[in-house]
Amino acid sequence: DVKVTQSSRYLVKRTGEKVFLECVQDMDHENMFWYRQDPGLGLRLIYFSYDVKMKEKGDIPEGYSVSREKKERFSLILESASTNQTSMYLCASSLGGQGVDGYTFGSGTRLTVV
Amino acid sequence: AQTVTQSQPEMSVQEAETVTLSCTYDTSESNYYLFWYKQPPSRQMILVIRQEAYKQQNATENRFSVNFQKAAKSFSLKISDSQLGDTAMYFCAFMDHNAGNMLTFGGGTRLMVKP
Structure with missing residues (x-):
């Protein structure tokens, strides 16, 4: 079964922290x-x-910033987390070209910044 | 830039009945794709149905069908014989054929199927 995997389902971070959200397909x-x-x-x-x-x-x-050093991995970076970045973060992937099959999504990371 | 509007933040329907979710979009393009995604409480987004703009025939997938009105820029989703497992957030999404693979999403409709 093909997958997009996000490393954390729930995450709590403090204001000002550097946060990494990982996604692998x-x-x-x-x-x-x-x-x-x-x-x-x-x-x-x-x-x-x-x-x-x-x-x-x-x-x-x-x-935000991102990093893609390998084809299968795409990381989202919050350089200095703020409370207005509290949210659900979803990673997705698709084939090249037209992508007419739509996306395959991960299950999301619910990030809370306190 | 394209915009997608879902005017019904919440809806409910009795089990076994039919419900229609609305979606309108704004674009100057003529070649594009439209999608409906379902997000159940598990949070896993699932593709429900897609429509190519150049096809006049409305797409259907079992109990799910769309009413695609290109001139009106409307793309509604009809769910027949609603089941409890249809309870979810539903997102309408637009993809411009000439602008790569980016999906633009509407704000979502929360559907509750009642027993």
Whole structure:
């Protein structure tokens, strides 16, 4: 069964901490994405990557960075966590090309910043 | 930029009945894809159904079907014979054929199926 695995289901961090959210996929997908999910706002794209060492900003990149050193792994980094980054974070991957099969999602990381 | 709007934050339906979830979108593109995703309490997002804009025929997947009105930029999801397991958040999403693989999501509709 193909999977996108997010390293933590729940995470509590303190304001100002550097936070790493890890995502690994085993489908040899080219594309990987990080979204945050907030009530009423749906999912908003933070960053995405079409290839190793490649990254592109999404709609809300401020306060975040990403790393993709290997094809299967895409990390989201909160350089200095703030309370307004408390949210659900979803990682997803898709095949290259048209991606018409949609995404495969991880189960999400619920991050609380205190 | 494309926008996706789901005007019903919450809905409920009796088991075995039919419910329709609304979605509208705004785009100047002519070639694109539309999706409905389901997120149950487990949080795992599941693809329910997809529609290619160039296809006039509405997509169906078992009890799930869409009403795609391209001119009106409307993409509603109909769930027939609702089951308790259909209780979930439902997200409508848009993908521009020419803008890579990025999905733009609506705000979601929380559906409760009542016994």
